[in-house]
Amino acid sequence: MRPLYTVICTFLIFTSFSINGFGQGQTTYTVTGLITDSNTGEPIPFASVALVGRKNGTLTDERGRYTLTVKLLTDSLAVSSMGYKTLRKFIDKERASQAVDFKLTSVGTALQEVTVRAGENPAWRVLRQLRKNRSINDRTRLSAYEYDSYVKTDIGLTHVTDRMRKNPLIKKINQAMSKHDSIVDDEGHRVLPLLASESVSRYYYRDNPSRKREDIRKTRIRGVAVDDAGLSSQLLGGTNLVNQNFYDNYIPILGKDFASPIGDNWRNWYEFYLADTTQIGDHVCYEIQFDPKRPEDLVFKGKAWIDTTTFALCMIETKIGSGANLNYVKGLTIEQELEATYDSTSNKSVTAGWLPISIHLTADLTGVGKQSLGLRANVTLRNNNIIVNRPKPMLFYEQPIEPSDTAATANDAYWASVQKNLAGSDSLNKEDLKTREIIGKLRAVPAVKAAESVGQVLITGFYKMGIIDLGPYPYLFAVNSIEGLRTRIGFRTNESFSRNWIFRGYLAYGTLDNRFKYGAEINYVFSRQKWTIAGVTINRDLERLGLTPELIGGNRIFYALSRFGRYRGTYDNFQKEAFFKTEPIRGILLTATIGSRAFDPLFPFHYREQPDMGDASPLRSDIFDAYWSIEARLARKEKYLMDGNERITLGTKRAPILTIRYTRGAKSLGGQFNYDRLTLRAQQSLRIGVLGRMNYLLSAGYIPSTLPAPLLFPHIGNPTPLLTTNTFNRMQYYEFVSDRFVALHLQHRFEGLLFNRLPGIRKLNWRLIANFDALWGSQSEANKSLETSKPLPNGARSIRFGSLDPDTPYMEVGYGIDNIFKLIRIQAIHRLNYLNNNMNGIPTDKFALKASATLSF
Structure with a gap:
């Protein structure tokens, strides 16, 4: 179970009820x-x-x-x-009332001379010097560093409105709480705790090549919707939530890129004010205040303290303004305090760079509408025992996150030592102890348990029931022209059953064709550290040509919706496979597969068995394919977590994911054809500064052999009203088939670049989005000769597949508005060419409006 996501989903479920409850604390x-x-x-x-x-x-x-x-x-x-x-x-x-006097000690540190040019903002000179000294002060100059890290995370519900207090769920929660069970935030609102965690880890980093590792030593967690301390420690420990480097030009937060106030482009985004000089620890610092030039931009407001002698960033307080084009975020603050480190390889006190020693993050989230609940998250981090410029051997960094076997084991003496030597004075105060008591009572409320279960299903698609998970639920029902009403039930075992053996299976039935379909898979995990796993699968089900789960990249919703309506291009697929995959080197996943599949079309399709005979050739519709394949997937700097027996990828950091696969069809394995098949795939998300973000998917394939069309490359069309990325949204299913191709999918999100500057529209928080899709492909004459125009025995003509002109790519362009009501995306799609390609009686539409719904910040 994914605890952090499930906590957030539980919050969304609370907001979806027709939400006596939390009162307002007014003590001053x-x-x-x-x-x-x-x-x-x-x-x-x-x-x-x-x-x-x-x-x-x-x-x-x-x-x-x-x-x-x-x-x-x-x-x-x-x-x-x-x-x-x-x-x-x-x-x-x-x-409630107290008197505290202070006696301050003067400091005699001399300030460097500051020369102010006529007409120039005096803060600019300080910022220019800060950027000039970045190569000396930024942590990225270090060849390696490591430190002990303590993280405390608290998440709770807040901002309960009068309307929500009438909700039966909230009433049941209050019945279980006593009058003393109340925690008040700094605005006087009562908070309902959902999660409280502490984690201690040792964090390691080395440069050239960049590698990270985090050894999670101890974790203790209390929370609603949390029952997996192993995954929780990976999500909530160390630097997963708070590791922003403000020397970078852009700070990634919640999937967005915020312009740094001390990045190279500081003058384009901010107004600055040199306020004062202040003592921060042992450093006398310039205090510089900054405000956004345009409140709708993804920027901060706050203060930075810069050392007057080294021009290093000593401390920074940032806050995202309420006007920023960001969904579900009422407020977010980040506070960092940094200290100079000293080269651990030298006996002298040589300053090596500045590292954060204290970080505090506060996020206030809210649902859609004024009557929605709020969710508050507080993260506090302390770093100590820092060692720099002593890199470990490369093999040491192979496992990026390593929870200790005793990470979740209770040890009061250990935590007492942590609070004294590492955590600081703000660890486990009276409010924290009260939080844990309230969470214990909250978990016992039946209505809360029900909300946990619903949230779990919405996030994972599965319902956990002991040692098995039932689902995924998007596949539960479908109605189409072949099967009628299709029902499907599936399961998978979880880590409670075994940490090595994994069983998956499903059974489906159609009321119109009166047939059962099934699938089964057995996997064995040999190693989690190098992710080595083997398995066998068997599957007998109906599939649509060009729309197998492998081709659409695991898009469950699109795959589930494709089974509705007129089910064209359907075939009976009986497939068996055995596979072995391993990651010998971090970021390189190797997979070997051997298998077979039987293709039996339910649509009028035949091909020539002996194409040199022309129309006199005998015809055949079924295909039996036996094959083996090898695949290499390269994902440099990929981050992932272990969720029980599932490995969850968090993507890469500005690095492409490359996949190359070779498949050999073999008659020696019992198949009908000998053939070679090569495919390549590259995808990446590119940060383009003020212009937003661009995602691309580049794929290519080559088959030099002579094969029937279903064994070539049927390109993925999408004639449905649902907008789906990385498909051709104005192409019909299996409209074009190639034996060699190159496909490019580009999608660019302008974020608020244009709409934030248009009066009236900028208040709507809309975002402009555009896409371009192109396909170069062709078929050899040998492959075309396998097709037949001869009428079938029943008088019908065989389905024919289109092919592309190798000199003319198929192209689509699209543009639209994202973030309508913080949820809806509407996009216009234009098909630019092949407009008269009326294949199999299906007309070609050159224009369509499509929509999709996504939850994003």
Whole structure:
């Protein structure tokens, strides 16, 4: 089970109910005091007083006195003023009123001279110097580094409206909670905890070539919809959630690219103000405030503190504005504090680069509409025991994430040591302990358990029932012209059954053809570290030419919908395979397969067995194919997680995924044909700065042998109203078949580049999207000669497959609007050529409007 995703899905299910409940906490706290110089005793006017970990703060008056009134206290207060060291003191979070005085110590650090040019913003000079010194200060200059990392994550529901308080589910939750079970956020809203976790790991990085590894040493998790500590530790531990490097030009968050305020293009995105100099730890820093030039852009607002001597980034506080073109996000803040590191290979104190020692992330999510619930996530990270420039051997980094066998084992003494030496003062305070108590009570509420189950099904497609998972549910029902009402039930075993043996299977039945269909698979996992697995499969079912699960890349929804309606190009497929796959080197997955398949068409199709005889050749409709294949998949820097017995890929970081496959058809294995088949595939997501993101899929195939059309390359058409990427959306099913081809699918998301600049439209948060699809292909004369125009015994003519002119590519272009109501995408598709290709009585439409629905930030 995927806990983080299921927690979020549970939140979405709560919002979907016709949502007594959470009240508003109105308690206020007041802290007063006097700030003076420790040497002279003189009051310090206009000193900054702020709660540590919160945005609440104030300034002292002319007499050095301050009054701070808030709805929620943290456990410490910080005071800073120009020329003095920052001082922190603990305060009592439970007291409504208290007095705390500070005596600040002056610091005599001399500032570098700052030359201000006439008419120039004085902050620009500091930022230019920061970029100039990046090669000295940025962590990427290090050949290697490692450190101990502590991460605390809390997720809870908040912002319950009056309408939601009438919901029966919320009422049942409140019946299970006592009056003392309440936690209040910094806005005074009560929070319903869903998840609380802590994780300790050792993180390793080396450069040239870039490699990462994280050894998860200990994890403890309490939460709703969480029952897998192994996967949870991978999702919530270490640097998976908070590892932003603001020296980069763009910061990836929630699948979007935010322009960094200290990146190369800082002047294009931000307005800057040089505010003051401030003491941050042992460093005197320039304080620079930044605001977006256009609030709708994917940018931040906040403050950065830059060391006055090295021009290194010491600390940064960023916040995503409410006007940003981002879905479901009410607010998001990231706070980082960095420290200089010293070369561990040298006896001298040589500064080697700056690494983050403290990171705090807060995200407030909301559903669609003003009456939706809110979801708040808080992540706190502490790094310590840093070692730099001591790279490990390459083999050490082969397993990127390695949970300890005892990661989830309880050990109170271990956690007491962590809180003392690594986690810091904000680990497991009174609020955290109360959170864990509430979660324990919440998991016992039957209505919450039901919401967990529904969320699990929506996210994974399976319902977990003991040692097996039932599903996937998109395939449960279909209605088509061949099978009538088709019902299907499937299952897979999970890690509770075995961590090595995996069984999968399904059974389907059609009321019109009165036939059972089935599939079964047995796998054995030899190694998770190098992902080595072997298996055998058997499958007997109806398929549509050109639309097998392998060809459409695991798109379950498209594959399920393709079984509805008129089921053209259907054939009975009986396939058996045995396979072995292994990843001997990280990022290189090798697969060997041997198998056979029987093709028996349910549509009028015949081919010539002896094409040199012309129309006198005997005809045949069925095909028996026996083959073996080898495949290599290269995915450099690919990230993945282990979810029980399933390996979940998280994609690559700006690197293409390359796949090459060779297949040999062999009569010696019992098949009808000897043939060779070569396919290549490359796909990647490209970041193009202010222009947005572009995704491409480039594929090619070559068959030098003479084969019937079903064994060649039937290109994937999509005549349905559903928009599907990486298909030809104005091409009919199996309209064109090739024995050699090159296909290109380009999709570009402009994000808010254009619409954010149009008055009136920019408030809608629409996003422009465009695509271009092209196909170069052809068939040899030998393959064309296998087709027959001779009438079949029943008088029908055999289906004929079109072929492309090798000098003229098939082309489509599309453009449309994404993010309508934060969900809908409508796109216009134009077919540019082959407009008179009326094959098999199916007209060609050169234009269509198509739609799809996706949940994305």
